[in-house]
Amino acid sequence: MCFWFICDVKEKELGRQEAPGSCPYCAGKVFALDVERQCRFCFxxxxxxxxxxxxxxxxxxxLELYH
Incomplete structure (x- = not known):
């Protein structure tokens, strides 16, 4: 007997805004993204x-923030 599990992750960008500071690797602009993730199992x-x-x-x- 075989069981097939169908799992899916969908991501959707809700908003984007410029964050203060710069990238420590290339000194570029940093953006803050609000992302919605929805995990599905068998739809x-x-x-x-x-x-x-x-x-x-x-x-x-x-980039990650360290407190």
Whole structure:
């Protein structure tokens, strides 16, 4: 007997705005992105998250903040 599990993650950009500071790798502008992630199992959504990510405009690296 075989079971096939269909899992999918969909991302949607909600907004983009310029963040203060510059990229430590290339000194480019940094943007703050609001991203909506929706995980689905057999076409039914079971996880829904909105997160803020920081991204460099020149080198396209995802940046992390350390407190």
């Amino acid at each position: 039914l959504p079971f996880c829904y998250k909105i997160k803020r990510e920081y991204l460099c405009n020149l080198c396209s690296r995802r």
